[in-house]
Amino acid sequence: MGPGRGMDCVVYRSNDRGGTWEKAGPVFPEAPFRFQGASSNVGYAPDVSVVFDGGRYHMIYDWASEDSTWETMTVPKGGADNGIGYAWSEKPEGPYIRTPIPIYSNASQVLRLGKYRRAYAATLIRRTQDWMVLAMMDSGPSFSWALFGMTSDKPEGPYSEPTALLCVESTRYHPPLLEFFPAFTHEGWIYAPATSVAANRNYQAIFRAPLDQAHHSEAWEIHQAGSVWHSEPVENEYSGIWGQTFSGSVGNDGQFTVMFPSRDPQGMGTINLAKRPWAQPLRGQGFILSGHKGPSLSLLRQAHSSFALEVEMTLHGKATLVWDYQGFLGPDAAAADSVPHPLSLCAFSGLVLSSTGWKLIEVPDPLHTKVIAEGPSGKNPLLKFRLEIDASGNLAFSGENGAGWKGPVTVPAGRIGWLVDKNSHLEVHHFNLSGATCSRPIRYLPLEGVLGAGAANKEWQESPDASFASGAGMISLTPQSKAKWNVSGKAFTLMAPRGPEYGTAEVFLDGTPQGEVAFHANEKSSSGPVLHLEASLPGPHAVLIRVKEGRIPLDCLEVDW
Known part of the structure; x- marks a missing residue:
């Protein structure tokens, strides 16, 4: 944001179910627009939500005055303002006619829950008796996000005062650092996907509430947390999911089709499509874990004192099979774009795998790594291996291309998991584990x-x-x-x-x-x-x-x- 810059929604249209796309629009008339009583023109309108009802296309959109900065987005001053506006059109591609008074003006609002004021990334929803806006609010330096709801008899408003529906300030379980937008409806429910705003944003959660009860915070529940999204090892998904979460809808054929944002290796934004049967949220077997801007760590719930493990996998980059994990879990900073804390990336033993070879290691602390054994990977990355550690600490490892090692190691007493490096992608097809479990918090x-x-x-x-x-x-x-x-x-x-x-x-x-x-x-x-x-x-x-x-x-x- 700054002088000479701006953001606008752009519409693309497809006549062959997403095979090809053409640019349509403009979304808004090209003439400068200023809200009634405002001191400057609107210069930003990036996020929109559209509902067709009563022969019209109803839109709500983010807006910010052209003199806005990231500082004034949270604390308006000097006439700079931002919020949510309403517009309508007779065609889905526009142009949309904006009303002279916004639905929500940040500058006219008070702090809610002592920290929230800026509303953005809003979804418009038609309900049986009224209209509802689900809007995200952020807290600035507190690094928390919340989903608020407002209702009105008419899509253009006036709307009720915002009510907090989902936020970390509640006493309920709520995964932190989640941004909402956009929501969608299906079979009488509102679904609100949310994405992590850590360095890796592939962690997703989906919250839901009955459509006509969604203005009550107690009506909301977690529909799915984790195992919602995975990235593919392709150029257009280099950054994983990036920006807001996916935008989805369920068609008459039962397919859940989503549009999702990412970035390529040059940092250019990409818009992508994906789909799955709505009734099949999980794959039949296996799992995927990827690192993008930072490493990713995933652990089993139970600890093991001895085990035998057979793995088949596909790897792009570098990943470590972790066992005897006894580290501390948490972020490295109280901020967005955080990565695992250095104390989360140590206190374990592991098998490091990459296209260049394999290593058996022990990592007692963030500053030291001991290599027990290592070897080349051969012509192809190591895709199949077996690793066993008995109760006396005797390790036996065997893999493809003659890889292998036997010898004594530390007797495990922690968890098994995977640590995937930055810009790496791991797909595990088979993970056959047996062994003795133990208590280890x-x-x-x-x-x-x-x-x-x-x-x-x-x-x-x-x-x-x-x-x-x-x-x-x-x-x-x-x-x-x-x-x-x-x-x-x-x-x-x-x-x-x-x-x-x-x-x-x-x-x-x-x-x-x-x-x-x-x-x-x-x-x-x-x-x-x-x-x-x-x-x-x-x-x-x-x-x-x-x-x-x-x-x-x-x-x-x-x-x-």
Whole structure:
């Protein structure tokens, strides 16, 4: 954004079900447009949503004045403004006639939930008795996003005050750092896909609510989280899904067809199509994991003390089969475009695979990697292998092209998983695992809890201190400081140090009070268990901690199944 720049929606039309496309439009008349009472023209209108009803095409669209900057998008000043507008047309390609008053003006709004004001990326939905707008709001420096809803008797408004429907500030499980847009309807439900805004955006979730109850936050549920989307190793999907999430609809033939954005290796945007049967959300076997702007890590829920594993796979780039994983999970920064923390990428043993060869390694910490054995891959990348570790720590590895090694290693006591490097793509066709499981909790960093509550940058201060389990924790800065881990499991243990400078906190599990934790002690002590919680069933849960008195420390959360 800036002087001489602008954004506009562009319409392309296909007459052969997406085989070929031609540019149509313009979407809006080319003459400059200014809202009634505004001090400058509209210079940006990138995201739109269109509904056909009553013989007209009804559109809502993002807008920003031409003097806007990224700073004024969140905090309007100097006459710069942005928000959501309405327009209509008799043809789907336009031109669309804009109303002189916007549906939503950022400059005229108050903060909601203490942090949200900017509304954008909105979807227009026709319901039985009214119209509904689902709009995303962001919180600026807190790095949290929320889905708000507004209703009206007419598509052009006026609309009700926005109501928060989905956000990390709720006491329910809600994966953090998710951007919504656009939503779609099918068989009486509204579905709202959402994409991660970490460096790799292929993690997707789909929320849904009954169509005529969608203005109530309690009506919404997670329809699918993870295993929603995967990228292909092709040039036009180099960045994975990028920007907002996919735009989809279910046709009369039962096919779920989506349009999705990505970028090529030169950073140029691409628009792409994909489809699957709506009734078959998952593949029959196997899985895909890819890294794009950063590495990706995925772990099994159960830990293993010995195992035998047979794998068949296709690999582009580099990937590591991980076992004995005992690291800390969490982001490297309280911000968008984050990648796994350095402490998430160590404390494991692994088999590194690439087109140049294989390595058996141990990674005790972020600064050290020990190579146990290595060899070339031969003419082709290693596509099939078997790896076994018995209870005494004897490892036997055999692969294609004569690859193999036998010898003693550390007896495993952690999880098995995959770590895929930046700009790499792994498709596993067969993953046949057997062995002895053991109890080993997953540890989540305090920063994961900070982002999970939308509390970045204002409520907590990082504190490098050996008394914390990971060598660094967080200290609360305000009486309202809170953290929430949105995690899957059944048993949850809150770890923290104690000392004379600390106060008291309240703890909640899925919104239900679980008591208080006193961090005060006459003498300082290192991190240890301060509270253990058990859910009735394993699955997605939210563990919330918030200040009750004084300043409190925030350390890791241990989670087990």
